[in-house]
Amino acid sequence: MSQNTVSTTPGAEAETAPDTMVKVRDLKTYYDSGGLFDDRPVKAVDGVSFDIYRGETLGLVGESGCGKTTLGRTLIQLEAATGGEVLFDGTDITSLRGDQLYEWRQNAQMVFQDPDSSLNDRMTIGEIIREPLDVHDWKTPADRRERVKALLDEVGLSSEHYYRYPHQFSGGQRQRIGIARTLSLNPDFIVLDEPVSALDVSVQAEIINLLEDLQDEFDLTYLFIAHDLSVVRHICDRVAVMYLGNIMEIGPTEELFTDPANPYTHALLSAIPKPDPTASRDRITLHGTPPNPRYPPTGCPFSTRCPARIRPDEYEDLSDELWDGINGFREIIRERMRADRSIRERVRERFGMETRFATMDETYDELFGDVAVPDEVDRVLTDVADIASEHDEQDAIDRLNAEFGSICDGVDPNGGAGEIEPEYYEVSDSGRLSYCHRHDEEHRETATVIDDRS
Numbered sequence: 001m002s003q004n005t006v007s008t009t010p011g012a013e014a015e016t017a018p019d020t021m022v023k024v025r026d027l028k029t030y031y032d033s034g035g036l037f038d039d040r041p042v043k044a045v046d047g048v049s050f051d052i053y054r055g056e057t058l059g060l061v062g063e064s065g066c067g068k069t070t071l072g073r074t075l076i077q078l079e080a081a082t083g084g085e086v087l088f089d090g091t092d093i094t095s096l097r098g099d100q101l102y103e104w105r106q107n108a109q110m111v112f113q114d115p116d117s118s119l120n121d122r123m124t125i126g127e128i129i130r131e132p133l134d135v136h137d138w139k140t141p142a143d144r145r146e147r148v149k150a151l152l153d154e155v156g157l158s159s160e161h162y163y164r165y166p167h168q169f170s171g172g173q174r175q176r177i178g179i180a181r182t183l184s185l186n187p188d189f190i191v192l193d194e195p196v197s198a199l200d201v202s203v204q205a206e207i208i209n210l211l212e213d214l215q216d217e218f219d220l221t222y223l224f225i226a227h228d229l230s231v232v233r234h235i236c237d238r239v240a241v242m243y244l245g246n247i248m249e250i251g252p253t254e255e256l257f258t259d260p261a262n263p264y265t266h267a268l269l270s271a272i273p274k275p276d277p278t279a280s281r282d283r284i285t286l287h288g289t290p291p292n293p294r295y296p297p298t299g300c301p302f303s304t305r306c307p308a309r310i311r312p313d314e315y316e317d318l319s320d321e322l323w324d325g326i327n328g329f330r331e332i333i334r335e336r337m338r339a340d341r342s343i344r345e346r347v348r349e350r351f352g353m354e355t356r357f358a359t360m361d362e363t364y365d366e367l368f369g370d371v372a373v374p375d376e377v378d379r380v381l382t383d384v385a386d387i388a389s390e391h392d393e394q395d396a397i398d399r400l401n402a403e404f405g406s407i408c409d410g411v412d413p414n415g416g417a418g419e420i421e422p423e424y425y426e427v428s429d430s431g432r433l434s435y436c437h438r439h440d441e442e443h444r445e446t447a448t449v450i451d452d453r454s
């Protein structure tokens with residue numbers, strides 16, 4: 001992959017880009033955490049910018065909890081944005097209220113993952129599909145009945161199903177009913193939130209084919225949220241990869257799958273089980289779980305687990321094992337800092353009694369017991385362990401960062417005080433974007449760094 005070092009703002013290439021339907025700019029959706037002692041919000045979507053082109057299927061992938069559903073819901077205003085803009089054909093829908101929002105909603109709908117819980121069991125199929133038409137007072141009751149019958153036909157059901165109830169249908173048929181309801185007001189844009197994940201594998205392909213047919217017939221634009229990357233590869237024109245409320249990479253599907261640019265995309269793709277177990281691509285083990293979105297790390301959101309995290313020059317030659325151990329150490333200290341320790345636990349600690357939290361010595365032994373640690377590194381790590389043992393976790397992390405931190409942790413290499421975040425870099429001729437410092441030409445490319453590890 002040729003590395004293009006020009007950093008850019010997503011959507012900046014709009015003049016030559018295909019017809020843009022939705023422009024998302026610095027969108028944030030935070031949830032109040034309702035914490036008694038800590039009122040920091042859950043940063044479910046933490047400043048994303050991207051475009052959705054008319055008529056395309058844009059995939060949205062990432063681990064559970066990274067903010068996919070929240071982003072999808074915010075795009076159609078089922079969730080209120082905390083900040084930023086969602087421009088649909090130029091109108092910022094985050095600022096619509098009352099009648100205007102109600103009118104606009106006809107244009108954008110959502111298909112939910114679980115067709116069991118999204119259909120009201122006490123309503124007939126006809127009533128369920130007709131409800132949006134009734135709510136919007138669409139034409140006459142007779143027109144509505146006709147429209148519902150036509151929609152039943154469109155989704156592969158029949159008009160006889162009008163007076164039946166959801167429990168009389170299979171999972172796949174119920175999802176067809178959900179799709180018919182979604183189509184009733186003739187939307188332009190549909191968020192498909194894991195539309196086939198709850199269905200039997202044998203039925204998934206049928207629903208995917210139906211969605212593709214409907215897209216062609218009604219010129220629909222889809223945001224397709226999914227866990228299953230093989231489905232995404234099959235159905236999506238472009239893919240956005242999300243991690244901890246941020247979009248890490250976005251670009252054409254095939255390109256992104258065959259030549260990922262962002263370290264997180266590498267990691268996500270390497271976790272796909274391969275049909276051929278002897279295939280050469282190595283699995284990158286992602287250590288730990290994603291950080292809590294109430295306490296995202298400083299700098300790059302993926303820095304705490306990144307297999308290609310940039311190191312300070314003097315530590316470039318440390319073994320990967322030791323480097324991973326140091327990163328794990330930092331995460332454990334971060335966790336301790338935020339652990340929701342019960343009052344009882346705190347009292348026990350206060351009186352020097354044992355608690356369920358491992359001591360720093362135990363942690364240190366576990367991480368570094370079997371690893372060769374050069375003396376100068378050992379001195380720093382022992383120092384950090386001592387500071388953390390005194391519950392000065394922030395001081396311990398500051399000490400770790402001062403020694404081992406890099407631009408990825410938000411540390412300014414020029415000694416500035418502000419926190420540095422990555423920028424988007426254009427990484428291919430198609431305009432694919434990746435959010436990672438590695439694309440700056442002064443650093444080695446991600447693919448090389450990852451290859452060297454394996």
Ligand SMILES: Nc1ncnc2c1ncn2[C@@H]1O[C@H](COP(=O)(O)OP(=O)(O)OP(=O)(O)O)[C@@H](O)[C@H]1O
Nearest residue numbers: 031032042044063064065066067068069070071293
């Ligand atoms: N109503 C809410 N109130 C508080 N926190 C929420 C709420 N909804 C979601 N969250 C939190 O926001 C973060 C993002 O959740 P979201 O459901 O958007 O992720 P996701 O990627 O869709 O996950 P999944 O794939 O499991 O559906 C999670 O940490 C989640 O716990």
